[in-house]
Amino acid sequence: MLLKRLTEAMGPSGFEDEIRGVLREEVEGCVDRVYTDVLGNLICEKGVHQPGPRVMLDAHMDEVGLMITHAEENGLLRFRPLGGVDPRVLVSKPVRIGEDKRFGVIGAKPIHLQKAEERRKPLPLESLYIDIGARDRDDALAHVRLGDVAVFATRYEEIGVRCAKAKSFDDRAGCAVLVEALRETHPIPVYGVFTVQEEIGLRGAMAAAYRIQPDIAIALEGTVCFDVARAPGHGQGTVLGRGPAFTLQDGRTLADRRFLEFLVHVAERHDIPYQFRRVKGGSNDFGAIHRTRAGVVGGSISIPVRYIHAPAQVMSLEDYENTVRLVRAVLAELAKGGFQA
Amino acid sequence: MTDIGGLKARILHWAEVVAPSGSEGQVREALLGAIRAAADTVRVDALGNAIATKAGEGKHVVLVAHADEPGVMAIHADEQGFLRLIAIGDVPAEALVGRMVQFTNGVTGVVGVESRVKPQDVGFEHLFVDVGAASQAEAQRLVPLGTAGVVQSPVVEMGPHRLAGRALDNRAGCAVAAEAFLRLAAMGRKVSVVFTAQQAVGSRGAGTAAYQLEPDLAIVVDAAPAGDMPEAPRMALRLGQGPALKVMDGTAVVPLDVKHHLEESARRAGVEIQYEVWPRGQSDAGAVQLSQAGVKVGGVSYPARRSGMMQVIDLRDLDAAVRWVVAAAASW
Numbered sequence: 150m151l152l153k154r155l156t157e158a159m160g161p162s163g164f165e166d167e168i169r170g171v172l173r174e175e176v177e178g179c180v181d182r183v184y185t186d187v188l189g190n191l192i193c194e195k196g197v198h199q200p201g202p203r204v205m206l207d208a209h210m211d212e213v214g215l216m217i218t219h220a221e222e223n224g225l226l227r228f229r230p231l232g233g234v235d236p237r238v239l240v241s242k243p244v245r246i247g248e249d250k251r252f253g254v255i256g257a258k259p260i261h262l263q264k265a266e267e268r269r270k271p272l273p274l275e276s277l278y279i280d281i282g283a284r285d286r287d288d289a290l291a292h293v294r295l296g297d298v299a300v301f302a303t304r305y306e307e308i309g310v311r312c313a314k315a316k317s318f319d320d321r322a323g324c325a326v327l328v329e330a331l332r333e334t335h336p337i338p339v340y341g342v343f344t345v346q347e348e349i350g351l352r353g354a355m356a357a358a359y360r361i362q363p364d365i366a367i368a369l370e371g372t373v374c375f376d377v378a379r380a381p382g383h384g385q386g387t388v389l390g391r392g393p394a395f396t397l398q399d400g401r402t403l404a405d406r407r408f409l410e411f412l413v414h415v416a417e418r419h420d421i422p423y424q425f426r427r428v429k430g431g432s433n434d435f436g437a438i439h440r441t442r443a444g445v446v447g448g449s450i451s452i453p454v455r456y457i458h459a460p461a462q463v464m465s466l467e468d469y470e471n472t473v474r475l476v477r478a479v480l481a482e483l484a485k486g487g488f489q490a
Numbered sequence: 491m492t493d494i495g496g497l498k499a500r501i502l503h504w505a506e507v508v509a510p511s512g513s514e515g516q517v518r519e520a521l522l523g524a525i526r527a528a529a530d531t532v533r534v535d536a537l538g539n540a541i542a543t544k545a546g547e548g549k550h551v552v553l554v555a556h557a558d559e560p561g562v563m564a565i566h567a568d569e570q571g572f573l574r575l576i577a578i579g580d581v582p583a584e585a586l587v588g589r590m591v592q593f594t595n596g597v598t599g600v601v602g603v604e605s606r607v608k609p610q611d612v613g614f615e616h617l618f619v620d621v622g623a624a625s626q627a628e629a630q631r632l633v634p635l636g637t638a639g640v641v642q643s644p645v646v647e648m649g650p651h652r653l654a655g656r657a658l659d660n661r662a663g664c665a666v667a668a669e670a671f672l673r674l675a676a677m678g679r680k681v682s683v684v685f686t687a688q689q690a691v692g693s694r695g696a697g698t699a700a701y702q703l704e705p706d707l708a709i710v711v712d713a714a715p716a717g718d719m720p721e722a723p724r725m726a727l728r729l730g731q732g733p734a735l736k737v738m739d740g741t742a743v744v745p746l747d748v749k750h751h752l753e754e755s756a757r758r759a760g761v762e763i764q765y766e767v768w769p770r771g772q773s774d775a776g777a778v779q780l781s782q783a784g785v786k787v788g789g790v791s792y793p794a795r796r797s798g799m800m801q802v803i804d805l806r807d808l809d810a811a812v813r814w815v816v817a818a819a820a821s822w
Contacts, residue, residue: 305584383574384567384615397636398563398576402539403512404636405536425635427565429576444536444698 151175151325152469153305156315159245161214161298162349165189167248172324172343179332180341192355193331193341201337202483205363205447206330206476207354207434208323208370209303209347211317213458215244215299217279220290224283226253229274231298232348236274238459244279253279261460276316289486301460312389312465318454318462320347322469323369326452329473336484351401354434358441364490365408365447365483368435369476371464372426372451383427387453390465392422392450393472398429401436408448410487412479419478421471426451446490450475494651494805497665497812498813500524501653501805502659505645510561510578510638511688511742513594515536517557517661524668528675536678538687539699544675544711549706551674551819552682554696554774555667556689556712559657560799561640562591564619564633571623573599573633575614579690584612585798586641593639597621597632613637641799647665651805658801659713659794660689668793670815689774692795693741696774697720700781707748707786707822709815710736710775713801714766714791727764727793730804733811734766736789741776755818789814 154175160168161441169191176183180193191210197203213232220226230236240257256279257272279299283289303316315321324343331341340361344353358366372394373386387394395412397404416423435449452472455463482488510519518540526532529542540557560579565572575591577583593599599621607616623629631658645655653662664685671683682703687695700708703796714734717725735752736744744752756763766789779787790811795802 381615382568397565398578403578403691403694406513406515406636408805409636425565427574427635429565439537440694440698441703442698444539444695446536 151328152315152322155321155324156305156317159250159300160211161300162211162346163430164298165211165345171330172210175328176331176341186356186360188353188356189345189398191343192357195331195341196335196339197340199336199338201325201339202364203338203361204480204483205340205342205358205361205366205438206327207342207344207366207368207438208327209320209353209434210324210343211238211345212300212319213346213348217246217293217295217297217299219295220286221278222286224285225256225278225280226289226293227278230298232306233458234412235458236277237271239277240272242460243302244299245302246279246281246293246299251281251292253281253299256280262483267393279354303460307466312463313466314461314463316460316462318452318464319371319457321339322371322452322454322464324411326369326469326472330476330480333477335480338481351432351434351437355437355441358438358445362442363445365488366435366438366445367447367462368433368438368449370433370449370451371454371457373428373431373457374453374455384405386428387424387426387451389453389455390467390469391424393475394424394426394453396449396451397425399426399436400430401432402439405446405448407490408446408488412448415478415482415487416475419474421475421478492809493669494809497669497808498805500668501658501662504643504664505655505657508592508594508640509558509657510640511558511576511690512538513638514557514687516594518685521557521664521668525671525683528579528672529728535661535698535702537695537698539695541682541699541703542671543682544680546675546680548679548681549822550682550704551822552684552703552705552708553667553671553683553815554686554708554710554778555663556660557664558687558690558772559640560690561638562586563735564593564635566635567626567629568628571625571629573619573621574628575617575619577614580639582610583614583617584609586617587612590642591619591639592642593633593637595633595637598642605626608631611709619680624738643800648802651804653805654800654802656799658803660805662792662808663711663713666815669812670819673816674819677820686774692775693772693774697777697781700778700785704782705785707788708778709819710778710787710789711811711815712773712789712791713794714768714771716793716795719795725768727766729793729795729802730806732762732764733807733814734764734791734793736766736775736791739766739768739773739775741773742779742787744788745786748786751822752788752790752818755821756814759813759817761814763814764793
């Protein structure tokens with residue numbers, strides 16, 4: 150199952166080897182050419198010698214993670230976040246470390262020993278550590294090296310009514326949409342790019358767009374969704390189950406009005422639900438792509454993900470399927486010349 | 491050649507146009523209208539920059555003036571028909587309370603604030619806009635989500651030389667760049683002018699524009715804050731004392747050869763200048779300088795007194811800036 154395979158693979162920013170290998174297997178045979186660039190982006194070319202606009206579809210394959218920075222004498226490991234991780238979500242979570250996926254748990258003082266004041270305050274990063282059951286520092290460093298990375302040890306599972314939970318829907322959901330798009334045939338040149346290092350500053354996408362020089366680029370993302378109890382309408386970002394979301398403005402992009410109208414038009418014409426991403430914070434690879442060289446037209450299509458950047462993220466499978474349909478429809482309309490910049 | 495009246499007419503016209511970053515379409519048309527007849531090529535690029543080029547003699551000098559302004563964007567409509575906003579660029583939420591906003595589609599509304607919030611704590615999440623809608627559907631029909639707007643305020647003439655208004659930064663700079671472009675084109679020089687998009691959100695347009703144009707020299711024309719008001723933040727620029735040579739701002743340090751050339755050009759043109767040292771200042775200079783393999787960049791600024799969303803400028807500074815830019819560009 151594609152979503153399970155992609156979300157369970159490891160790939161914190163800068164350490165995308167495993168997920169890149171998985172993605173390469175998933176697309177091999179469906180595309181004309183697949184290769185990596187200097188930064189480690191996985192670039193897939195499909196029908197690039199056909200006439201028509203050169204379309205770059207982008208999904209970042211990296212995920213937020215933790216990097217081991219120090220081993221204490223007693224064998225406990227200190228770490229720093231790789232990408233935006235809220236320290237408050239970390240306590241007591243199981244993680245997998247390094248290439249051999251060694252189990253660890255992020256430890257903290259048990260409730261029995263905490264003073265009343267300590268119970269009221271969230272634990273800061275400095276007081277957290279990862280316990281791998283090591284005897285002492287030497288034992289710990291025999292299994293884990295400084296600079297190794299860890300990810301949450303969450304399995305993919307379908308839950309409730311057409312929902313799923315996993316550790317990295319941001320942005321393996323986008324990767325899965327891109328894989329599905331690359332398995333189909335399109336009459337225009339398509340460059341599918343699984344980028345690296347999005348979570349630490351959109352670094353991979355910048356180099357990929359510079360190389361590809363697309364006419365049109367679309368970032369496929371898993372985005373913030375906070376449609377929960379007591380969140381006002383203008384603080385939700387997106388709503389689970391209401392379809393793929395279009396960005397109006399985020400931290401790095403002002404929507405290209407023409408392309409936004411095109412996306413809305415395609416969704417309505419194909420009877421696919423859509424919504425707007427109604428917050429300014431955050432960003433995605435399109436923020437880097439649209440500023441490369443002489444500038445690139447395009448936008449982003451995002452799947453709402455609750456508890457993004459946390460151990461168990463929740464996504465609607467209907468939103469996912471509608472995003473797959475929408476990307477298919479967008480490519481078909483682009484091939485028909487439905488968008489003129 | 492002095493033409494304060496011509497500059498003023500253009501600025502009065504252009505500063506009324508609503509053009510928050512990313513929604514520069516209307517002002518772009520007005521700006522290009524002033525120079526189209528003198529240009530060989532005119533185009534609008536992927537990010538919304540308006541670019542005009544005139545072929546001719548000499549080095550390729552590119553005049554850069556941002557066309558956009560900070561503003562707001564409608565991001566949500568609630569069930570009662572009130573709109574919610576996010577900022578475009580650096581807009582203090584408290585400056586919007588009780589003001590009218592005008593959206594790019596002409597709809598206007600009144601900005602209110604949730605009453606439980608203390609004035610010093612006001613954020614965009616507490617603001618709402620009443621556009622006269624009675625329902626969510628009506629509000630979204632009047633102002634589709636994603637529509638951008640600005641604080642509504644007319645441009646006012648204050649005495650013979652000064653103007654006050656909302657978007658004088660940088661429609662005044664656009665007027666300087668446009669006039670300088672026309673004069674350089676008439677002289678037969680190779681020259682381009684770029685009215686850049688999306689400066690107020692981080693100079694996103696300027697870099698891609700410079701990438702396309704490969705300038706031998708780029709001159710950025712923009713406002714710099716005057717410091718001649720009571721208890722103003724320390725800044726040496728004074729209104730009406732002449733345009734300013736950008737020495738450095740928060741985005742770029744002007745190369746010495748460009749700085750010296752601008753000083754010498756001002757002397758030859760008989761223009762009294764001031765010096766702009768603005769360590770936290772934002773301008774297109776840095777984005778232009780770091781485009782391609784690096785671009786020679788200079789800056790000619792005009793002092794602007796700033797108060798909330800309003801600016802006050804002096805037309806004599808602008809007129810001198812035109813003569814200075816023309817002299818510098820023609821001799822590079």
